[in-house]
Amino acid sequence: MTASLSDGRSTRDRLRAVLGQACAEVGLDATGAELIRFVNNAVFRLARHPVVVRIVLTPGLRHRADNVVNAAQLLSDYGVPAVELLPDVRQPLHIGEHSATFWQEVPDTGDEPTAVELADLLRQMHEIPVEDASLPEWNPIDDLRRRIRDAEGWDPDDVEFLLRRCDDVETRLAEVRYELPPGVVHGDAHLGNLITTPGGTVLCDFDTTCVGPREWDLVPIAVGQLRFHHTVNKHEILAEAYGFDVTRWDGFPVLREVRELKLTAAVLPIARSNPNIRSELRRRLRSVRVGDTFTRWVPYR
CATH class of the missing domain: 3.30.200.20 (Phosphorylase Kinase; domain 1)
Structure with a gap:
């Protein structure tokens, strides 16, 4: 069955x-x-x-x-x-x-990975020749639409709102001009997708790995600094270690919105199966609906 x-x-x-x-x-x-x-x-x-x-x-x-x-x-x-x-x-x-x-399975030391380690791993990844990569082209809106359409028993009005927002952001995303050359990008580059082992820190979770703008891999930490309760400025550390501050680039506001839509809609397919996420999902939906860029979020559990 x-x-x-x-x-x-x-x-x-x-x-x-x-x-x-x-x-x-x-x-x-x-x-x-x-x-x-x-x-x-x-x-x-x-x-x-x-x-x-x-x-x-x-x-x-x-x-x-x-x-x-x-x-x-x-x-x-x-x-x-x-x-x-x-x-x-x-x-x-x-x-x-x-x-x-x-x-x-890799042995996890339990030590928290650092933004400097993430920057180093991203540089290595971004240097892979794109012509050698049998990977899809970056298309974050297609991924978002798939998640939203798979919404599990959620308010249809929220679903329709998110799909309309995807259409709007997709139009603006097409007008963004990138400063860095395209590369092999992780697609979800945050510290939760690193594991510290006795032999060093390694990357994991390649669901959205693709060929696309390198700027996209610098957005998750920047958005995380803005939306979550980080006591250490991990974005500032990553920007210095990588050599590019994505928040000072004029395309950042659009990519921030894409990232925040993803952080909101990611759990819609399991919204009924995992009751622990529902209150946080509602908080994020309220923020997106009213254009609130200041309310702090907490990680889905």
Whole structure:
């Protein structure tokens, strides 16, 4: 039976069924697996193998599984420190409407990654020749529309508002002129997508890795500084270490709006399945609706 996300209360049990089937097909044991993240993907840490399994949550984003495989292989080819796919396993693996990828678990020291480390990793990534990258072109509005249209039992008026906002931002985005050359960009470059290991810090989460404007990889930390309760100015540190302050560039306001739309709409496909996110989603929607750029947000849990 295909595991569906239509029944919110049973979603996690259904995802465990998908996990069990996926693991069985590649010879792994899913017994005792721990769900460690449930926002954009369901991420499980296996108890009986040093393996992490990521399951795409919504049918509209299944294409991302192919993208993360291509991105991981590209980063490995160019020696960019990053999490690695489990070898000798056909990936991605499609189970009904879901897609799974399998990753070698890396030892996490628990130390918080720094903006300087992120800048270094981004420079390495951005230097990969774009002609060698079998990756999609940057199209953040298409990604947003997919998420919004997969909204799970949410207010239709909010959904229609967000789709109209996408149309408006897409028009303005087409007029932006970039200062940096295009490159291979991570697509969601914040400190939560770094892992500190005994051998150094590595990148993870390549769902939106693509070829696009390098400026986009500097936007998440800048927006995070503006929207979240950061006591340290991580944006200032990143800008100095990378050598470019994206907030001083005239295209930043448009890219900020794209980022904030993404930070708001990202969880719409699981809004019913994960009740912990609903109050924060409502807060963010209110901010976007009235053009409030000052209210502080808190991370989705």
